[in-house]
Each structure stands twice: as structure tokens, then as C-alpha cells.
Amino acid sequence: MEIRRLVVDDIPECMKLITDRGWSWTPEQWQVMLALGPGYGAFDASGLLGTALTTPYPEMQAISGVLVASRAGRQGIGTKLMSNILDISPSALYATTMGQPLYERLGFHPVGQTVAYFGTFDGQAPGVTRKATPADAAALADLDREAGGYTRPAFWDLVLDPSGPHEVLMSDDGVVATRPNPTGVTIGPLIAPSATAACALVADMAAGRGEVRVDTDDADVAAYLTGHGFEERPGGCVLMVAGAANVPGDRSRYFAPASHALG
Template identity: 45%
Template sequence: MELRRLTSDDLTACSDLAESRSWPREEDKWRFLLTHGEGWGLFDDEGLFGTTIATRYPELTSVSMVLVAQRRERQGHGRRLVSRVLDTGVSTLFATDMGRPLYEQLGFHAVGFTDIHTGVFTAPVSNRSHVAGPADLDDLVALDAKVTGITRPFLWEWLLAKGTVRVSPDGIAGGWQVRSDRYLIGPVIADSAAAACALIADSAAGNGSVRVDVHDPEVVAFVRAHGLESQGTPTWMVRNADRLPGDRTRYHAPLLQALG
């Protein structure tokens, strides 16, 4: 058995492992996370059987992609992988009901949740937003840092280059084609639930099947009333802090749970 850093050469194996555990096969997502994060994999004679990725910001570490193959489950490998990327700083992650007991044993506690929603969005556009460009980068990074409490210019540089960022008088929303049949909306940062709903509607327009992970009751009701269905409600957890940093009342959706 070998524990080593994951590289771009492992993308297919990571996607195979995800698919074997009924996760979507999203190779572009793995590529993005491994480019900007620290991935670790466990290997045996049959190949890759366990993964985790840590995205490290100046303020905290976001832990994600914790997967163990069925042939190796319940042998302590999930604990080994997560422990490998933890340190004395603040860490955060999203936990399924199955994974939550392990994370609690490792010192994480619940601070919130997100409700995964997918489907074809049917609400009309608000016409309150416009597409951002490279000149908006500094403002996007500054607002994101104020609301989330984390500094991540790479996220907005990437979204401006590979996805779409929309700006309204009271918020911003990103989005990208995470796979051929799914457009992922987020981050959504807005001064109110109504503003978040308008940004989601504008971001979804013309993009077919979408996913957005939300928690505000008004936003949840809005997306469910316009074609999206809940696919699960992971628990947001944090370690070595009482709460997440920033002004989270304005953080309506992450781009990826993996990014915090």
C-alpha cells in the first residue's frame, strides 16, 4: 500500500473511483482541484482506492473529495487520508451523513448545511445583471474575501477565463460547465435572498441542466418552485474555530463544496 501525492496523471483513476461510489464522473473538476489544491491518494495492487484534496487558503484549509473504494471501506483509510491534510489551523468541509461521525471524531463540528439542487431552471431572467470581464477581477476578489473571509483570486481568475461571472447592483454569481450535461452555478454572493434568486435565474438562463447548492429558505423555495429538485443536504463543518469566517449571511451558494 502506498500513500502519495496525486497528479494530473491520476485524473482517470480519480474519476473511476468517484464513479464506483456513485459520484458524478467530473474529470474537469478533479483537474481544477488538483491544480489549485493538494491531493493525496492511497494505492494498492489494484490501483487507486482512496483520495482526498486540501485547498489551502491563507485563512483556512478546505478538505474535499474524501473517497474510499468499496473493497477497502471500513478499514480506517478515510481517517488516514483526512488526517494527512489536517494541521493546527482552521479547516472546513461538507459531510454526508455517513462521513459526519468520522469528522466529529477528528474535531470538526457542524456550523450549517447546504441543499444540493439540480434540474432545468424555469424562472425568467431578471435583467438586473451583466457579464463581468477581466477589469472586474479586483472587485470580485475583494467582495468574495469580505463575505467568505478567505482570499482566493485564482477562483475568480479561472471563472472569468473558463466560465461566466455575472454582476448586479447587489451581488455577484459565477458559473461553469462542470460537465457536458451540467452547468454549476456559484459562488452566489448577494445582499438579500431576493437578489440571490435574481442572480441564479440570470446565471441559469440558456444553460440547460444546472446545479446550485443553497441554504436560505427563501432561495430554496425559489429554486424548487422553478424546476430544481433536492439531491441531498450535506452538513457544513469546521475544525479549530467556533464558526466560519466572513459575513456568511450574504454567501448564498459555493461554486464547489470542495472550495468552501
């Protein structure tokens, strides 16, 4: 078995792994992840056996995409891939129920949890936002660093690229973005000074958009969503940290992550 860095040409093999494990990542998501940080794959003569990705920030790295092919389960491949990146810096990840025991063995501890809500928004857009442009990248990166805790200007340059698939709306003190998923769009990050303000941002983004997914840990935002056409579905994850007591930032203003992969 060989562990090496993944490249764009490996994405078709990565998608076979996604299908095998029943995940919903798209080729475009793999491209984004490999553009923002290194990913590693375990290979043998049969092809790709497993993956682990890391997105490095100055404060902490976000780990994601830890997948092992069903044919290669219980061979320690996930542990070997994780050991390849865990000594880099303090780490955070969003764990599925299946993955949580592995991460606990590797020294991660839970610090939060998101619940997945899906629905077609049945309310009205209050009109509290405007469309963000590349000229807003520096201001949004500063806001993201304050609330989410990560310094990641490259992420905002990518998300605000007019040729990309993302949409970003902003207010004076908040931001909401979307990215495509297989059935619609997923909201994230969602940053606002209060739950009320966060709900207004969601309404502006979700009105007339078809099916929308929101992953949140906030009870008030959850209640707003379920009151406007959303329902809880499987897909929530446990936020876990290793090498630090908690994630950085003022998480009271961070109502949905940039993604489970990016933190």
C-alpha cells in the first residue's frame, strides 16, 4: 500500500469511493478541497483504498474526507491516513456517527454538534442583504476570522469568484453563502450578530431557491427553520478537536459552518 498526495486526476477514483460509502460530495467539492489544502490517498493495485484531507489555517487545521473503501474496512487504513496529518497542528473535524469512535481513539474530544435541516423555505425575504463581490473579500475574511476563528482569505477569494458556483449575500454585520449539493444548495457559512439576524439572512438566501440545507447548532435558528418548511434529517455531525481545548473564534456568531469539511 502506498500513501501519497492526491491530485486533480485522482478525483474520478475519489468519486468511486464516495459512491461506495454513500456520501454526497461532488467532483466540484473535491476540486475545492484539493485547491485549499493537501489531501492524501491510500492506494494498492486495486485502486484507491481511502482518503484524508486537511485544510490548514494558521490557528488550526480542518480535517475532512476521511473515507475507507468498504472492501478495505478494518485494516487500519483510516488510522494510517490520519496519522499522516495529525502531527501537523491542532486539528478540528466534524465526525459522523460511524467515524466518531476512530477520532476518539486518536485523541479528539467533542466540543459541539450540528443538526441537518432540509426544506423549501415558505417565508418572505426581508431584503436585509446585498450581493457580495470580490471587492468584499477582505472584509468578509476579517468577519469570518472573528466569528469562525480561522484566517482563510483564499477561501473567500474562491467563494467570491464570479465564475464559481457559490452565492454570497452580506449585511452590515453578517454574511450567508451557499454551495451546490446534489439536490439543491447548502447554506454556509452563516455569520450574524444574533439568531434573529441569522434567520433574516437565511430568509434572504433561501426564498425562492428550492430545496435548501442548513447545518446548525442553534436552537432558535432550528425553530425558525422548522417553522418555515424545513425538517430535521440525518446528516448532523459532532464537532471534535485534538491538540486544543476548543475551536477558535466567537462561535456565538457562527450559526452554520463554511462546510463540514472546511470548519
